[in-house]
Amino acid sequence: MSTFRRAQSQAHPNKTSTLMLAIVVLLILNVTIQIWLLYTGLNNALEHNKGIAFPAFIGSFTILIINCGLLYYLPRRRR
Amino acid sequence: MPNNKEKDPDWKNDFPINQSEVTEVTRRQFAKFLCLVSGGLATGSAFVAAKAAFFPGKKVQGLHRVCSINELPVGGTRAFVLEGSSTPYVLIHLENGEFKAYEQKCTHLSCAVFYKPGSGKIECPCHNGWFDAMTGEVLQGPPPRPLPRLDVQVTGNDIFVTAAKEEA
CATH class of the missing domain: 1.10.10 (Arc Repressor Mutant, subunit A)
Structure with a gap:
């Protein structure tokens, strides 16, 4: 049975390289959003707007799950 | 190999x-x-x-006397610390006769802030941050939040501070 992993391993190095780059760019973007969420949640909590902190945490945790999921699609090391 | x-x-x-x-x-x-x-x-x-x-932060409890009106000329400031706390505050006698009290820590990196007499502004000299002395709001610079303030009550010849009422 053919899986995406097998196809990925057989793909041209240029393709896997592009995929790797895309995943790294997505991770950087997600981490940037998380920094913004932490900054906003913290500042609002210190300003007594406590309602922001919990949704910010939920958003940040969701992004963490997405990031961990993205690691699954990292191309395998070449042999 | x-x-x-x-x-x-x-x-x-x-x-x-x-x-x-x-x-x-x-x-x-x-x-x-x-x-x-x-x-x-x-x-x-x-x-x-x-x-x-x-774990919300502790609120200031009760009234605290800072000084008498005679001790604070117009445009003058007085730094004070409340009993049982190490947070520095500053009491300001504005040019329009009002008294205002704020935490003397910049909301950016906790540098001490100073009132600039005659300007109606509070300055943080570390990174050129400016606050409105009337409201504590940020006017310019890197501070992300307004200065935490205390309510000031003048009773007779004495100036008291108490926790600021939450704005709805």
Whole structure:
């Protein structure tokens, strides 16, 4: 049975390289959003707007799950 | 020759002998590191949410006398600390006759802030941050939040401060 992993391993190095780059760019973007969420949640909590902190945490945790999921699609090391 | 690097334990790969290998970070490693950073940020957000929900900061309780009106000329300021607390505050006698009290810590990096007489502004000299002396709102610069304030009550010849009422 053919899986995406097998196809990925057989793909041209240029393709896997592009995929790797895309995943790294997505991770950087997600981490940037998380920094913004932490900054906003913290500042609002210190300003007594406590309602922001919990949704910010939920958003940040969701992004963490997405990031961990993205690691699954990292191309395998070449042999 | 068999590939020894495959057999080596992880710590040998993490602390290689050759200097050139030290700086080598693969894109896989970088992606995993970004995930670690992501986990750290999510943990930080969880900490902030838990702190805000379960351990709110202590509010100032009751009335506290700061000084008498005669001791504070127009445009003058007086730094004070409340009993049982180490947070520095500053009482300002504005040019329009009003008294205002704020925390004397910039909301950016906690530098001491100073009232600039005649300007109606409070200055943070560290990074050129400016606050409105009437409201404590940020006018300019890097501070992300207004200065926390205390309510001022003048009774007879004495000036008292108390916790600021929450604005709806």
